[in-house]
Amino acid sequence: MIRKKSWYPIVYMFCVTAVFSSVVIGLTRFTSERVEANEKLAFERAVLSVLPDVEAETMTRLQIHNKFTETIEEPDESSKGAYTAKKDGQTAAYVLPISGQGFWAPIKGVIGIETDGETITGIAFYEQNETPGLGAEITKAPFKNQFEGKVISSEDEPINFRRPGATLGDNEVHAVTGATQTSNRLERIINTELKKWLDQSAN
Amino acid sequence: MKMAGSENKKLIIEGLWHNNPVFKQVLGICSTLAVTNLVLNTMVMCFALVFTLSLSAATVSILRNFTPRNIRMMVETLIIAFYVIIVDVLLKAYWPEMSGNLGPYVGLIITNCIIMGRCEAYGNSNPPGKAFMDGLFNALGYSFVLLIIAVFRELFGMGTFLGFAVPYFSGPYWDKWIIMVMPPGAFFMLGIVVWVFKSIQMAKEDKSK
Numbered sequence: 001m002i003r004k005k006s007w008y009p010i011v012y013m014f015c016v017t018a019v020f021s022s023v024v025i026g027l028t029r030f031t032s033e034r035v036e037a038n039e040k041l042a043f044e045r046a047v048l049s050v051l052p053d054v055e056a057e058t059m060t061r062l063q064i065h066n067k068f069t070e071t072i073e074e075p076d077e078s079s080k081g082a083y084t085a086k087k088d089g090q091t092a093a094y095v096l097p098i099s100g101q102g103f104w105a106p107i108k109g110v111i112g113i114e115t116d117g118e119t120i121t122g123i124a125f126y127e128q129n130e131t132p133g134l135g136a137e138i139t140k141a142p143f144k145n146q147f148e149g150k151v152i153s154s155e156d157e158p159i160n161f162r163r164p165g166a167t168l169g170d171n172e173v174h175a176v177t178g179a180t181q182t183s184n185r186l187e188r189i190i191n192t193e194l195k196k197w198l199d200q201s202a203n
Numbered sequence: 204m205k206m207a208g209s210e211n212k213k214l215i216i217e218g219l220w221h222n223n224p225v226f227k228q229v230l231g232i233c234s235t236l237a238v239t240n241l242v243l244n245t246m247v248m249c250f251a252l253v254f255t256l257s258l259s260a261a262t263v264s265i266l267r268n269f270t271p272r273n274i275r276m277m278v279e280t281l282i283i284a285f286y287v288i289i290v291d292v293l294l295k296a297y298w299p300e301m302s303g304n305l306g307p308y309v310g311l312i313i314t315n316c317i318i319m320g321r322c323e324a325y326g327n328s329n330p331p332g333k334a335f336m337d338g339l340f341n342a343l344g345y346s347f348v349l350l351i352i353a354v355f356r357e358l359f360g361m362g363t364f365l366g367f368a369v370p371y372f373s374g375p376y377w378d379k380w381i382i383m384v385m386p387p388g389a390f391f392m393l394g395i396v397v398w399v400f401k402s403i404q405m406a407k408e409d410k411s412k
Contacts, residue, residue, distance in 0.1 A: 031296035
């Protein structure tokens with residue numbers, strides 16, 4: 001009988017693996033374009049949402065993509081690594097990508113900055129895996145809206161996180177309650193990226 | 204036919220209650236702790252588990268007469284991984300936000316001991332239909348315990364249910380229990396749930412004696 005042969009388990013395992021793997025590979029290839037599009041779209045949505053006059057939350061996938069390709073220009077020499085938003089041929093705002101290590105996983109986001117180079121128009125995150133209900137509150141409106149209109153300080157830290165309830169200055173926002181780690185790390189990420197950007201602009 | 208009906212009923216009661224994977228077999232505890240702080244995340248996780256467990260038990264059962272015994276665990280792992288990857292890929296493509304929320308935990312279903320346990324204990328030695336039923340109701344037994352934990356964790360920890368604010372709990376009089384949102388909160392909830400259900404089970408057993 002064939003099952004008694006010593007090579008049977010090897011051949012069997014080989015066949016089973018081949019069958020299951022090919023189905024999985026097929027499925028992955030079939031969906032890979034969509035997965036890539038999703039990632040790109042999450043980024044494009046974040047970029048648009050920090051601009052003051054765009055309602056990114058209510059736009060469809062296609063609208064977002066079109067709006068992004070129309071108005072946003074890739075980073076170049078003059079923008080020091082930030083994306084530029086154009087309006088009627090003029091620079092309307094800068095969108096600076098930020099990234100770094102969060103509490104659980106990398107946090108990636110964008111900060112919108114006005115043409116004066118110091119007033120913040122908004123902040124958004126397109127990749128994070130902080131604790132839902134605590135650290136992940138950084139993606140919610142109450143936290144993000146704090147950044148609108150804040151002015152980056154050119155002395156010491158560009159942006160300061162203060163404990164919840166504290167009175168705030170021009171470059172200060174409230175940290176997230178119960179998420180000290182996420183807040184600390186996010187503060188560091190934001191400040192590192194902003195400093196880098198400011199230093200480049202100064203030169 | 205009547206025979207099959209009563210057998211199915213037995214499988215249902217075993218999976219959901221007498222032999223419940225979480226509070227009787229105490230399996231799959233790791234995922235219980237990881238994904239139960241939001242009801243919606245938990246529901247998706249449970250759906251993924253129901254899909255994976257019932258289908259892999261059935262597949263193991265279909266192949267049981269061809270699979271050499273000495274490599275059966277390898278084959279089982281392969282089958283389980285196959286279904287889990289399908290769920291993972293579909294989530295990534297069609298529900299990217301949820302895929303991001305669940306992070307690595309979808310992939311970790313592969314190592315959820317409930318699945319391997321049911322494939323070994325039942326799927327390996329029973330026909331596909333019955334293995335499917337056994338897997339399905341074990342997964343549902345796991346799901347309802349997880350959902351109970353999730354409902355309490357989200358309510359006490361965030362004052363919401365499925366993301367909607369619940370009166371009183373979301374108001375200023377309820378001091379949100381931050382520990383409920385953190386992984387240790389799941390430990391406490393799991394302990395309480397196991398305690399309650401085991402007490403009910405044991406009370407019933409005492410009565411029947």
